[in-house]
Amino acid sequence: MKRYKLPNINQQADTVILANGEFPKHPITSSILNNCKYLVCCDGAINNLVKTNKEPNAIVGDCDSLSEENRVKYASIIHRIREQETNDLTKAVHFCLKQEKRKITILGATGKREDHTIANISLLCEYMQEAEVEMITDYGIFNGIESDSIFDSQPKQQVSIMSIDRNAITSENLVYKIENQIFTNWWQATLNEAEGNEFEIKTSGRTIVYRAFL
Template sequence: MRRVDWDFVPEAVVVGNGEFPVSALPLRMLDTASFTVCCDGAADRYLASGRVPDRIVGDGDSLSVENQKRYASIIRYNPDQETNDQTKAVNYLMEKGFRRIAIVGATGRREDHTLGNISLLMEYMRMGAEVRMYTDYGFFVPMKGDCRFFCRKGVQVSIFAFGTQGLRGEGLAYPLRDFTNWWQGTLNEATGEEFVIRGEGEYLVFINMPSVS
């Protein structure tokens, strides 16, 4: 059975072109990362925060001309229009051998982009990445099969099924079943310091942590 611990130490961090994070947990990911890649549209805000990424990856359509010139040595252009910049950044990292990847700044500003970025987590898992997406309120983690989660008692948990069969849980306030719509698995709660999700197939879990510091 796979396990998901509260603490996650990524090998690299991707900074998306959504709202720049303000809460402690995603900022901690940025400030302790050993390697950081900005999607090109995110680089302007990242640089404005006083940080410099190791790489800027994307198609180059949303990075300021000034920063394109100033940081030309760390830009890796990818003109592929069949993938978004977040996926370009993840692909770049995986080609360099990184597997444990945190994504921050991928939600907000555009709801359609937010949904697309979140759903792509399932693709990255299929590619072999161990990936989490951090927001200012918690984190998303894609999973497959039986998994044990270690958390804090009382945290809210939402489960989004992607065709999962035989879905059931232990240590949650409300029972799981084979959901037919995303909303049906939202707003559950951990009754202790761990819970288990069982099922055949893939699912996405969001653990809400608004007060984490």
């Protein structure tokens, strides 16, 4: 059974994708960004990254959000993908997969436009077919699962479960126990709470699990 750990301020991610949402400001997300081994920017995200001392290894996207100054400065590492069937985040994930990078942390994928936020969160359930991907925001951690999983937690940590497929879900060690229940809308299993240092979600369908930072 797969276990999902909690991120910490000393975490050194193998590969980070920085999306063009809210720029990471939380101590944990800032540390992950600054200490990652390999950084891929969705094209618009570089406009905020240049205000820091961190340099990207690659910039990926359709380049419609890239400033002319940064287009010139980073010309050697820009990977322009013109097709419009996927968003820039998915283009960045596919780029990482081509580089044989299959353990990916996504930052900056929420905030700003709400439709982009919802789409990016839901895409976790597609990315998990090919890679180990987590999305960390300044407020918590999103993981996509489709089988029984254990999550590290802290007592009283807020937990939300969002079912993509209508498959039965059972929980262990959450305050509001779920027993073989099918949810038909994303809100129905939100705002739960961890009882201790781990909890379990049992499912056979695509499911998104969110743990809020305390």
